[in-house]
Amino acid sequence: MTIRLYELCGADETHLFSPHCWKTRLSFAHKGLDFQTVPVPFTKVASLEGGTDRKVPVMRDGETVVQDSFEIAKYLDATYRDTPPLFDGEGGIAMTQFVINWSQSQVHPEVAKLCLFDIYSALAPEDQAFFRMTREKIFGMTLEECDQKFEKNNAGLMKALLPLELTLKTQDFIGGDKPLFADYVVFGALQWLRTTAKNDVMPKDNRVADWFERLLDMYDGAGRAVPAACAA
Amino acid sequence: MTIRLYELCGADETHLFSPHCWKTRLSFAHKGLDFQTVPVPFTKVASLEGGTDRKVPVMRDGETVVQDSFEIAKYLDATYRDTPPLFDGEGGIAMTQFVINWSQSQVHPEVAKLCLFDIYSALAPEDQAFFRMTREKIFGMTLEECDQKFEKNNAGLMKALLPLELTLKTQDFIGGDKPLFADYVVFGALQWLRTTAKNDVMPKDNRVADWFERLLDMYDGAGRAVPAACAA
Numbered sequence A, B: 001m002t003i004r005l006y007e008l009c010g011a012d013e014t015h016l017f018s019p020h021c022w023k024t025r026l027s028f029a030h031k032g033l034d035f036q037t038v039p040v041p042f043t044k045v046a047s048l049e050g051g052t053d054r055k056v057p058v059m060r061d062g063e064t065v066v067q068d069s070f071e072i073a074k075y076l077d078a079t080y081r082d083t084p085p086l087f088d089g090e091g092g093i094a095m096t097q098f099v100i101n102w103s104q105s106q107v108h109p110e111v112a113k114l115c116l117f118d119i120y121s122a123l124a125p126e127d128q129a130f131f132r133m134t135r136e137k138i139f140g141m142t143l144e145e146c147d148q149k150f151e152k153n154n155a156g157l158m159k160a161l162l163p164l165e166l167t168l169k170t171q172d173f174i175g176g177d178k179p180l181f182a183d184y185v186v187f188g189a190l191q192w193l194r195t196t197a198k199n200d201v202m203p204k205d206n207r208v209a210d211w212f213e214r215l216l217d218m219y220d221g222a223g224r225a226v227p228a229a230c231a232a
Helices: A019-031 A069-079 A090-121 A125-139 A143-149 A155-160 A162-167 A181-194 A207-224 B019-031 B069-079 B090-121 B125-139 B143-149 B155-160 B162-167 B181-194 B207-224
Strands: A003-008 A035-040 A058-061 A064-067 B003-008 B035-040 B058-061 B064-067
Touching (some): A003 A019, A019 A181, A019 A207, A064 A069, A069 A090, A069 A181, A090 A143, A090 A181, A090 B181, A162 A207, A181 A207, A181 B090, B003 B019, B019 B069, B058 B069, B064 B069, B069 B090, B069 B181, B090 B125, B090 B143, B090 B155, B090 B181, B125 B143, B162 B207
Antiparallel strands (some): A003 A058, A058 A064, B058 B064
16 A cells, blocks of 8 residues: 655645655655655644644554654654665664754754745645744744845855755765765755745755755655746 | 873873863773873874874774774774674764764854863963964964953853754763764763863753763763863
């Protein structure tokens, strides 16, 4: 039975932009596993698969339902043992948690500053109301104020990405000579930006930009299934 | 034959404070390997073991000389295979490089702000001249200006350490339920601070502080071989 992956979408069902869902998309591609995507708008996420407080991604594989991209990756490594590993050892699993926390606390806020309003603009009306309420609470200001406050250039983002830029001096991927789940964690953050930002704010002319392009190209261009939001 | 470890020292030969040497000290403790320490002042480092541009730590194990704490850790895992691993898998080695770059680019500058002048004060006169020349070039100001510029509280350090603080919410060590070399990388940065800072600027009342104390206690308190510089 095909694995089912519930993924966040915009007003357009093909507009899949969630960083966390992209981590899982590339995890499936990494392992060569087919899956059926089920696009879900913001206001339908909480109740997925009989839940009350779900967050995407949520995956159903036969009788098993798993939520959270890291949990899904661990499930896939434990279940599909004859496919390429997403962690490559116990040390890799533990340190991936560090990369997740780094990406979430350092990279995500910088990405959000660059595309929050563009995400809002791409949602259906009922999802816009939900997004506005939840995000204005987090940021402590209106979406419009937030959009005004932050310049639309990637200086802050590139500063946050410095540890990755330095790492790519001596190896092709966070995972070494091949990508691991930790790569998809940071890929997810930049794919979130690529698929939503109307301004031209993607990393350019540096190692992170090259690494991101390499990942977009892998697995028959799985990362290019959704086009860039910026025409530049 | 006992392994020889060349370690940076202050005017007092027992004052071992280099973050990189501490990474290696705990690597040896982790593996239960005995070593003979050879204290070396700043001005004697470059020419160690017939070199011209050496940096500490430098290790001699029989006929083999290895420099750099990460290279030494990889050497120890490859050579002493019946001792506890420092990386626990190929993914662990690759992701440790990321942790090193994060620690070096985000944590080290914050530590340096808090203890640069205290390090200078603890050196012998000829090493002070070397330290002043090299560090003033890096910071683009005199040591005195640098000391004046940065407040002696750890707010900036704790901000830099946020990804670690978050990681310790769900696991005891960066390595998971046991420390790995990646833990010693960040331990080294804080041990550098502990062994040099005259002000009371160590992390307190948080998960990082608890984690650091746990590491100080391990291996019969190997991390406490040098006392804290601050009397508080």
